[in-house]
Amino acid sequence: MSEAHLERDIVLKLGHQSQCFRICEYHKLRNQLHMFEEGFGHTAVELGPHTNKLGPELVLLKGVTASPDVLLGWLATPHMRGMCTRMYSLHPDAHPLQTKEDLLKELLCHPVPSDPVRLQCHPRSLEEYLQDGLPKWSFHPRHFGSVLHCVELDGLYHFALNSKRDSYLYAPPKEALARHAACCRARKKLEEVFTALGMLTQQFGLAIDIGAAPGGWTSFLAERCTRVLAVDPAEMNSAALRKNVTHLRSSLVACKHCE
Ligand SMILES: C[S@@+](CC[C@H](N)C(=O)[O-])C[C@H]1O[C@@H](n2cnc3c(N)ncnc32)[C@H](O)[C@@H]1O
Numbered sequence: 001m002s003e004a005h006l007e008r009d010i011v012l013k014l015g016h017q018s019q020c021f022r023i024c025e026y027h028k029l030r031n032q033l034h035m036f037e038e039g040f041g042h043t044a045v046e047l048g049p050h051t052n053k054l055g056p057e058l059v060l061l062k063g064v065t066a067s068p069d070v071l072l073g074w075l076a077t078p079h080m081r082g083m084c085t086r087m088y089s090l091h092p093d094a095h096p097l098q099t100k101e102d103l104l105k106e107l108l109c110h111p112v113p114s115d116p117v118r119l120q121c122h123p124r125s126l127e128e129y130l131q132d133g134l135p136k137w138s139f140h141p142r143h144f145g146s147v148l149h150c151v152e153l154d155g156l157y158h159f160a161l162n163s164k165r166d167s168y169l170y171a172p173p174k175e176a177l178a179r180h181a182a183c184c185r186a187r188k189k190l191e192e193v194f195t196a197l198g199m200l201t202q203q204f205g206l207a208i209d210i211g212a213a214p215g216g217w218t219s220f221l222a223e224r225c226t227r228v229l230a231v232d233p234a235e236m237n238s239a240a241l242r243k244n245v246t247h248l249r250s251s252l253v254a255c256k257h258c259e
Helices: 017-028 068-075 100-109 125-133 182-196 216-222 252-258
Strands: 008-014 040-047 058-064 084-090 117-122 146-153 156-163 204-210 225-231 245-248
Touching: 008 017, 008 040, 017 040, 017 058, 058 146, 068 084, 084 117, 084 146, 084 156, 100 125, 100 146, 100 156, 117 125, 125 146, 182 216, 204 216, 216 225
Parallel strands: 117 146, 204 225, 225 245
Antiparallel strands: 008 058, 008 084, 040 058, 146 156
């Protein structure tokens, strides 16, 4: 069970709309699936730019009581690793502001923090705007006493000046910022399904992977199955060709005929 923590609204910035959608769906089914520990909030909502091209890219977890360590541990699990690029921690009862000018006015009324502040904003352009508008504040990305999180959610501006301890500081792994190799991306999909179904640590007998190249699924299955038959006319990634893997370099139709 997770350590009880001050209630927060946590905003996750994920790499793609489909990831936001899946996280929210898993959250709805959290009592049946194996994706969340306790303390991950009572609601998960997809938010973001809502354009035809991009769709939402933020997930708002409302009422989170899990500690930063628990949340960071969850983001490092195989199915989540690399999905999240930023995380913001907000006070659930704070009133949002209508415009970024209102946000700046509010911050100008705030006592100037004695230590440098780290800025984390969504969209990123807000960071420059606030740095310029708060000349008396000192900002530093690494040496700081508190973190100012400002996030635009559906046209309203939310902010929280958090102590280091409550700031849910998150450094995304390199793969969150770069494109994965095709093999790793495919593997993660299967990892996610097995996690959701609570089957990640189970062992199985024979698996037949049809259309297996370059081998993301095959490498995942090879760790859990006694034997894997990988059927694909294309070349497999050598990392997937473990001892218990047989690569049948043929198309499924051809296999049927030559039996
Ligand atoms: C998207 S890739 C599969 C990725 C793979 N699941 C992984 O984890 O790396 C689709 C593969 O299906 C193979 N394929 C398409 N038609 C096939 C057929 N009739 N029989 C076997 N493989 C086929 C293609 O050669 C291609 O490598």
